[in-house]
Amino acid sequence: AQSVTQPDIHITVSEGASLELRCNYSYGATPYLFWYVQSPGQGLQLLLKYFSGDTLVQGIKGFEAEFKRSQSSFNLRKPSVHWSDAAEYFCAVGLSGGYNKLIFGAGTRLAVHP
Amino acid sequence: NAGVTQTPKFRILKIGQSMTLQCTQDMNHNYMYWYRQDPGMGLKLIYYSVGAGITDKGEVPNGYNVSRSTTEDFPLRLELAAPSQTSVYFCASSRTPPEQYFGPGTRLTVT
Numbered sequence: 093a094q095s096v097t098q099p100d101i102h103i104t105v106s107e108g109a110s111l112e113l114r115c116n117y118s119y120g121a122t123p124y125l126f127w128y129v130q131s132p133g134q135g136l137q138l139l140l141k142y143f144s145g146d147t148l149v150q151g152i153k154g155f156e157a158e159f160k161r162s163q164s165s166f167n168l169r170k171p172s173v174h175w176s177d178a179a180e181y182f183c184a185v186g187l188s189g190g191y192n193k194l195i196f197g198a199g200t201r202l203a204v205h206p
Numbered sequence: 207n208a209g210v211t212q213t214p215k216f217r218i219l220k221i222g223q224s225m226t227l228q229c230t231q232d233m234n235h236n237y238m239y240w241y242r243q244d245p246g247m248g249l250k251l252i253y254y255s256v257g258a259g260i261t262d263k264g265e266v267p268n269g270y271n272v273s274r275s276t277t278e279d280f281p282l283r284l285e286l287a288a289p290s291q292t293s294v295y296f297c298a299s300s301r302t303p304p305e306q307y308f309g310p311g312t313r314l315t316v317t
Contacts, residue, residue, distance in 0.1 A: 126305070
């Protein structure tokens, strides 16, 4: 069965430090890959997506993610974290066919220390 | 564009009551979805629709019903509310699946 794993439930970083959030997926083919961010009390906002082509994708708010087929991973990175980045981050896999559903990971909650 | 809007933002229900969560999108998207979000569990798909008049079950449909009479609206009906339905509910829409755009959510408590 298809699944998405985000190994880190909580991560705390200092403002200005670099960030990497991990995401691994289990799927037989190359999936569509997404990262969403959810600020407290808000809905989910699309940060970036990968469908095909260049495996390093750029998103909004200075985030990027790299697709590594050999590791079935799609890790999210940011070189310098801002206090406003504190939120919950969800990795999702989009499956082709049928209604093209999204399968979400359980999320990683990011805290940023001043 | 308002995008995807949901009402209400918060609601408290007593066990056995019923209610409808409203979802409207102004992007003319054919695909619409309802999810529930439980702590530490990510989002689970309740129902989805591929166009007006066409709906189908997702992963966790029990206790819910939907209808899609127009492209814009996709209400979710809870009949006989139970404590297990305490959750945050998100509506989403899509022009080109699987990329989806989400509403702000409805936080529902059943006591």
